[in-house]
Amino acid sequence: MHYKIYSNDRPSHFINVECFITDLSTDTVELQLPAWRPGRYELQHFAKNIQQFEVFDEDGQKLSARKTTKDRWLVHTNGASTIVARYNYYANVINAGSSYVDEHTFYVNPVNLCIYAEGKIDEACTVELQLKANEKIAGITFINKLPEKGLHQLQFDDFYHLADSPFIVSATLKHDFYQIGKVKFHLWFEGNFQPDFKRIKADFKKFTKEQINLFGEFPEKEYHFLTWILPIPYYHGVEHRSSTMQVLGPDSQNFEELYIDLLGLASHELFHTWNICKIRPTELLPYDYTKENYFPTCFVAEGVTTYYGDLMLSRSKFFDETQYLKELEACFKRHFDNADRASQSLVESSWDLWLDGYTPSIPDRKVSVYHKGAIAAQILDLHIQKVSIHTRSLDDVMKLMWQQFGKPFKGYTTEDYQAICEEVANEKLDWYFDVCINGNSSLFDLLNRYLQLLNLEVIRNEEGIISLVKTTN
Template identity: 70%
Template sequence: MNYKIYSKNKVSHFIDVECEIENINTNTIELQLPAWRPGRYELQNFAKNIQNLDVFDEKNNLLSTKKVSKDRWEVSCNGATTITAKYNYYANTINAGSSFVDENVFYVNPVNLCIYAEGRINESCNLYLQIADNEQIAGASFQNAAKSDVNTIHFHDFFHLADTPFIISVNLKHDFYNIGKVKFNLWFQGNFSREYLKQIKTDFKKFSQEQIKVFGNFPEKDYHFITWVLPVPYYHGVEHRNSTMQILGPDSQNFEELYTDLLGLASHELFHTWNICKIRPIELLPYDFTKENYFQTCFVAEGVTTYYGDLMLYRSGVFDRNQYLKELEACYKRHFDHADSAAQSLVESSWDLWLDGYSQSIPNRKVSVYHKGAISAQILDLHIQKVSNKTRSLDDVMKLMWKVFGKSTNGTPLLGYTMQDYKNICEQIAGEPLDWYFEKCILGKESLFDLLNEYLQLIDLQVVRNEEGLVNLKII
């Protein structure tokens, strides 16, 4: 499949897409636009942003096309062996998983707006882009793009293309740091001063090295932190196989406050390079872009990652103890002040991400796989350290998960894990059965307040409730 992505009229906020599909030998072919994107487990129905779609044969004759679902089109090929779908996509929303175009910025998450041919999702793809003399492009796979030429960027398959966001702009700022042979790129769009890059490079390198120590190696040849700083309050990031897209704001905010957000977001998203981009639940291998991909273990994908995001900043020396405790307290407050008596378990809320996981629910219904998931991960980490006299920790669980389910050797495909697989590895590292932990923390619905305090005392901490019943963290 060959794609051209451009905009005939940037002020209109429409992105134009052409998708050429060759070697057709059937009477009909079905074209599918993804209904959701990895990293956000809810249907987003991107097809609602397509204004018009037409399909043509090699001689530019219009072919008969009909919709067979909300985001799938059936094309009557009429003997054509090559077809080209031409359509436009309305891109007027800025978040870490959207696409946006105006006279200043061309920002694309291909999963939003690239269709694929049914049965051919594993075929290689080419993307054609044009970059003006005064523009730069930020994104994985684009570092060799040459200005003023029509660039051809090759992707292994549609999954690779869909997982590679990019920004083209005249205002991009770039720097990088190296860890071994891996180049970590820093891209900034928006109102951002270069004077902060030295500090950012130093701190980012520290937490990157700490994360690599956990797993033993970095799974990609390079990595790209792409950050867009907005004039309005925002905090959102999305993980990709060797990049992250991050949206932060406001740009008028005190830099130290914005910087804390940047560090927390970037550390979290980098940890996803291992945990979800590679170590992935079996239900998500491969992604099915046409419908919900229900799975029970988002408390591993997001909860463990949330726990480690701040822990890596602390262990690497980027955060001091007071900064780390402030972030811990924020996590505790988000759970205990708002969802301590919720009716759902972590497993149930993982499943129901597809229902209302990212929006306000009815009172006391769901828990956050991020916040309760992080609290449960900390309890497990402290328990493993306790029973092993600090010779093992949750690090060892993640190392073994990486070895068994994340590391692809000699081109072998990744193996997806089940909740039982995760339990088995946790028990192997702990050296004892953990039925109590999974029954109470993962499958259970009761409060974790007392259990958390039981383990926090091991590190001289305690959560307490004030007169209003709100939680605070106390050093003991």
């Protein structure tokens, strides 16, 4: 498959797409636009943003193309071996998982707007872009410059690779990089923000080293941090195979507060390079873009990652003790203030992400796989440290998950995760999975029993307000 992605009228917010599909030998072919995107486990119905959709053969003759689902088209080829689908996509939302175009910025998340032909999802594909003389492209490693002025061709292993590779084209991109071993980490900024690259590179390098030291290696040859600073309040990031897209704001915010948000988001998303992009639940291998991909282990994918995102900033000394405890307290408050009496377990809420995981729930129904998941991860980490007399920790669990499932890239189950946890703890952990993962009882008292190991305590005052305090031995 080959794509041309451009905009005939950038101020209109419409992106034009031409998808060329070759080597067809059947009377019909089905074209699919993804119904969701990795990192956001809910149906997003991207097809609602398509205004016009037509398909032609190599002679320019229009072919019959009718919808069979909300985002799938059945095309009669009339014997053509090559067809081209031409359509436009309305891109007028800026967040870490969207696409957007205006006269200044051309931001594409391919999973939003690139169709694929059934049976060809595993084939290599290319994207052709026309850049203006002063524009740069951020987020893509595999680029061929063609002889025509400004023409760039992006190369991808398959559609899964393309769908997981957002990019930004703009004349105002700011760029620098740092390197660890042979891996180059690119820093890209768009928006009203003048980055202090010396400071940013030093701090990013510290937490990056901590994460690489945990797993022993980095999964990709290069990595791109794409950050867009908006004039409005925002905090959103999405992980990708070899990049992350981050949207933050407002640009008028106190710089140190914005900087803490930037580092916190970047550390979380980088950890995903191992934990979900590679260490992936079996239900998500491969991604099925046509429907929900239910899985019960988002408490591992997001909860463990949330726990480690801040922990890596503490270990790398970007967070001092006061700041790290502030971040822990914020996580505890978000769970205990909102979902301490929720009826669902972490497993049930992982499954129900596809139902209402990212919107407010009815009272006392669901828990956050991020916040309760992080609390469960911390309890497990402290338990392993306790029973091993500080010779092992959750680090060892994640190392084994990487070696047994991430590096060979084969899916894991809940049972696999429990088995590795028990191997590291050197004991059965049915109690932990019954209470913390499959149960719906409050973790308040259990968390406090383990926080005693750190001389910490979560308290709830007479008004019910949660706070984290230091205790004395």
